[in-house]
Amino acid sequence: MGAFYGSIQVRSEDRDAVKAAVESVAQESKRKFLLGPPLNGWIAVYPDDSGQDEACAAALAKRLNTILLQLIVHDDDVLIYNYFRNGELLNEYSSRPDYFEDVSAANRERLRPKPEVFRDLVNSPEKLAKISRLLGATEEAVEFAVEQDRMEELASLLGIQNTLTSYEYLTAGEQDGIKGWKQFVHIPDQTAEKTAKKEAEAALRREKQAWQKAGLLCNEWLPPCRKRDAISSWAYFSADPLNGGFIVLWPGKPYGDPAQLWHLQPPWDRKPPTLDMVLSPTHAHYLTVSPKGKWLALSNEGLRLWNWHERRLINDIQLAAYPVAFNQDETLLLCRDHERTFSFFSLESKQSVKSFQSETRITDIQALHPSNLFLVTKYRQDQLGIINLESGKLVKVLFSGSITDWSHLAPTFADTLRKVDISEQELTEWEKSFVRGSDEILNVKFSTDGHLLFCAATTGLRVHSWNELLAATGTTPKPLFAVTPRPAASSLSQEHYENFIYDVALDAMENRLLFCGIEGTIRFLNLNDGKTGVLIDPPGKSPIWRLCLSHDRKFICCLCTPRDEDRDHKPPRLQVWNYTALCKAAGL
Numbered sequence: 271m272g273a274f275y276g277s278i279q280v281r282s283e284d285r286d287a288v289k290a291a292v293e294s295v296a297q298e299s300k301r302k303f304l305l306g307p308p309l310n311g312w313i314a315v316y317p318d319d320s321g322q323d324e325a326c327a328a329a330l331a332k333r334l335n336t337i338l339l340q341l342i343v344h345d346d347d348v349l350i351y352n353y354f355r356n357g358e359l360l361n362e363y364s365s366r367p368d369y370f371e372d373v374s375a376a377n378r379e380r381l382r383p384k385p386e387v388f389r390d391l392v393n394s395p396e397k398l399a400k401i402s403r404l405l406g407a408t409e410e411a412v413e414f415a416v417e418q419d420r421m422e423e424l425a426s427l428l429g430i431q432n433t434l435t436s437y438e439y440l441t442a443g444e445q446d447g448i449k450g451w452k453q454f455v456h457i458p459d460q461t462a463e464k465t466a467k468k469e470a471e472a473a474l475r476r477e478k479q480a481w482q483k484a485g486l487l488c489n490e491w492l493p494p495c496r497k498r499d500a501i502s503s504w505a506y507f508s509a510d511p512l513n514g515g516f517i518v519l520w521p522g523k524p525y526g527d528p529a530q531l532w533h534l535q536p537p538w539d540r541k542p543p544t545l546d547m548v549l550s551p552t553h554a555h556y557l558t559v560s561p562k563g564k565w566l567a568l569s570n571e572g573l574r575l576w577n578w579h580e581r582r583l584i585n586d587i588q589l590a591a592y593p594v595a596f597n598q599d600e601t602l603l604l605c606r607d608h609e610r611t612f613s614f615f616s617l618e619s620k621q622s623v624k625s626f627q628s629e630t631r632i633t634d635i636q637a638l639h640p641s642n643l644f645l646v647t648k649y650r651q652d653q654l655g656i657i658n659l660e661s662g663k664l665v666k667v668l669f670s671g672s673i674t675d676w677s678h679l680a681p682t683f684a685d686t687l688r689k690v691d692i693s694e695q696e697l698t699e700w701e702k703s704f705v706r707g708s709d710e711i712l713n714v715k716f717s718t719d720g721h722l723l724f725c726a727a728t729t730g731l732r733v734h735s736w737n738e739l740l741a742a743t744g745t746t747p748k749p750l751f752a753v754t755p756r757p758a759a760s761s762l763s764q765e766h767y768e769n770f771i772y773d774v775a776l777d778a779m780e781n782r783l784l785f786c787g788i789e790g791t792i793r794f795l796n797l798n799d800g801k802t803g804v805l806i807d808p809p810g811k812s813p814i815w816r817l818c819l820s821h822d823r824k825f826i827c828c829l830c831t832p833r834d835e836d837r838d839h840k841p842p843r844l845q846v847w848n849y850t851a852l853c854k855a856a857g858l
Contacts (some may be wrong), residue, residue: 272346273418276321276436278330279425280313281337281391288313289457291333295326296457304437307453310429320436324352332357337391341421341433344369349417351424353387361387363405365417383407388428397427442839477809486855487808488538488825488846493520494530505829505844506555510535511563511821512579518542518827518844519557519568522549529554529570534827538846547576547583558603560596563821565617567593567603573615575603587620589613594645595638604638604645604659612645612662626662635713639736640720648714652707654725654746656739669745670727671708707745712771718778722750722797724785726771730754731785731795753795753802755787775819775826782858786814786828792847794858805852808845812836824850 280288285308292303292315301323306314317326327340331354342350348369353361361384367373373381383405385398392398403410404423414420418434425433431449445451481487493505507518515535522529531545554570559578566578569592575584591605591613602623603615613625628647636647642659649655649667656666713726716736723739725732725746733751741747755769771787783795790811795802806826817828826847832840 272416273343273434274320274322274345274436274438275341275343275418275421275434276317276319277341277433278315278317278321278327279339279341279428279430279433280315280330280334281311281339282313282334283308283311285313288315288334289455291330292457294333295329299326299329301326302437303457304440305455305457306432307450309431309449312428312430314430314432316435316437316440318437320438324350327352327354328359331359339428339430341425341430343418343421346416346418349420349424353384355387360384365406365420391428401427474810481809485851486806486848488536488848490843490845491532491534491542492843493841494527494532494544504555504842505816506557506568507534507816507818507827507829507844508557508559509818509821509827510559511561513563514822515820515825516818516827516846517545517557517559517566519554521554522551534844534846545581547581549574556592558593558595560600560603561598562600564600565596565603567596569593573605575617575620584620589615589622591615594636597638597642598640602642612657612659614659628657628662629664635711637714637716637723639716640718646714646716646723648711651710654711654714654739666740666742668739668742669705669707670711670725671729671732671746673745674706674708676704676706713773715774715776717776724774724776724783725749726774726785726787728770730769731771731774731783731793733783733795733797751795751797751800753785753793755789755791755793772813772815773817775817777819777823779823780858784817784819784826786817788813790814790830792817792826792828794856796858803856805856805858806847815842819849824848826852 282288289305292305295301296303302318304316315330317323322342322344324340327338331338335356338354340352344350347366349365351363352359362381363383364381367378367381385402385405385407388401389398392401401424402408404412404420421433425431435444435448440448440454478487482489505518505520507516510517510533513533513535515533518532518534520530520532528551529549531547532542533545534542550571552571554568556569558567559565563578566576568574573587573589573591573593575587576582577584589605591607594604594606596603601617603617604612605615606612610628611625612628613622615621616623633648636645638645645657645659647655647657652670654668654670655664657663658665709727709729709732711725711727715724716722717724721736723734723736725734731753732749734746734749738747768789771785774783774785776783781797783797784792784805785795786792790808790813791804792806792814793802794805812833813831815829815831817826819826826849828845828847829842830845831842
């Protein structure tokens with residue numbers, strides 16, 4: 271995905287007049303703006319939505335008796351500008367007129383460059399000639415790999431600065447190289463909003479402290495890497511059967527912060543100890559610990575395996591794959607590569623003993639049956655696939671939930687697709703997508719004995735009998751248990767998304783499931799009697815993507831991600847909760 275840049279450059283030194291005009295547009299349009307300082311006779315205005323709305327420039331031009339140049343780069347594929355003088359639009363330009371849709375000859379002519387409009391803004395015929403070539407107004411057209419380069423050169427010829435940015439990039443903290451940043455102002459004024467936000471954050475801290483004082487929340491931690499890089503950080507973690515607590519992998523960044531392994535365990539108020547296990551600078555991921563804690567595996571320039579009891583790296587493993595799951599007796603590790611190859615890696619011989627090409631699409635959602643005979647994977651968003659690991663064959667594909675059939679609509683679009691040279695095989699695959707399951711699978715896990723399959727889905731949590739799944743055809747059978755957090759939610763409402771369940775963990779001793787999702791709570795389901803409820807409704811709740819129960823059943827570790835409105839400037843965080851105290855508080 272390319273960059274989205276957008277600004278309105280106003281030819282003026284009168285910042286107060288520009289500010290008043292922007293305030294008027296902001297009030298009328300209910301949009302947000304950043305206003306830069308005068309630089310080389312230009313004042314930059316950055317509308318929200320990455321400055322992609324051309325109506326903002328037109329509204330601002332009507333209020334200012336001067337020159338305005340709106341500059342837009344869309345996905346690094348196309349440069350658009352709109353040139354206004356004294357409120358009149360004199361030139362519209364697109365470097366790729368047919369980018370969004372086919373345009374008529376008249377519109378193509380309208381979107382051609384008129385370099386002469388810039389004559390008064392440059393101090394030499396040579397610069398004007400360069401602008402003509404740059405915009406393709408001459409036979410000596412200039413080609414660019416990305417359109418931001420064309421915009422940057424145009425801006426340089428006009429003496430304009432701070433163009434390779436947008437409202438969203440600036441407000442997310444990406445201000446490196448921005449001249450005069452300290453003089454930028456936000457429109458409308460956000461003083462009251464910022465004050466209220468600080469007060470809310472202070473109240474949230476006090477509430478968390480109260481939960482800690484009550485012995486429910488043990489602690490929370492942010493990623494170890496730099497704040498700017500932490501925004502997209504993702505933690506992998508697993509219970510440690512040998513030493514208690516949790517092993518956490520922070521992936522790090524290629525050519526940036528290195529990956530780190532933590533060992534979280536009591537006392538929870540100390541700094542997490544970093545494990546002295548050398549990792550390459552390449553992105554590390556897919557942490558997996560064997561059932562009894564003998565082995566630890568992850569992906570880091572191929573498979574990396576440690577004897578966890580001895581903290582010893584097993585050298586000379588030449589396998590370009592990453593771990594899926596250990597078997598129950600810790601003799602085999604199921605791995606897969608980035609294509610369609612699965613392999614069983616022997617922990618005794620340190621060699622692959624069996625491999626096969628999967629017939630399914632490779633996803634990150636899969637579960638190994640305790641018998642080692644089957645692998646359940648997400649075949650399609652709304653389909654479960656079951657692979658027989660002895661034969662390596664896909665033996666079953668089941669729609670998740672009920673089936674909705676819209677295949678009668680396929681012929682309406684088929685002829686159009688044939689006109690763009692889509693193959694008949696591709697067309698057949700496309701037509702299959704009109705038959706859909708009602709649930710999208712987000713995670714799958716087995717019970718310890720393999721009798722049950724737990725499915726985290728977009729409609730909630732589903733618990734299936736494994737034997738019934740093996741016997742089913744077409745769709746998944748009626749679940750033994752189904753929990754939908756907001757059962758009355760419509761498919762178009764915000765509450766519908768709050769039914770998304772991302773992860774599930776089993777408390778085998780109590781025969782209880784713990785599950786979490788986008789609503790930000792951790793719920794429970796007692797498999798003995800079907801009782802369900804909320805275990806944790808945390809302060810400042812935000813989506814919970816992963817959770818894990820410690821081996822001694824005393825603590826829960828979970829990964830929380832920021833809400834949508836905070837995702838660009840806040841990192842995820844790890845939390846550890848006192849499971850024993852929470853169960854007592856919930857009457858369990």
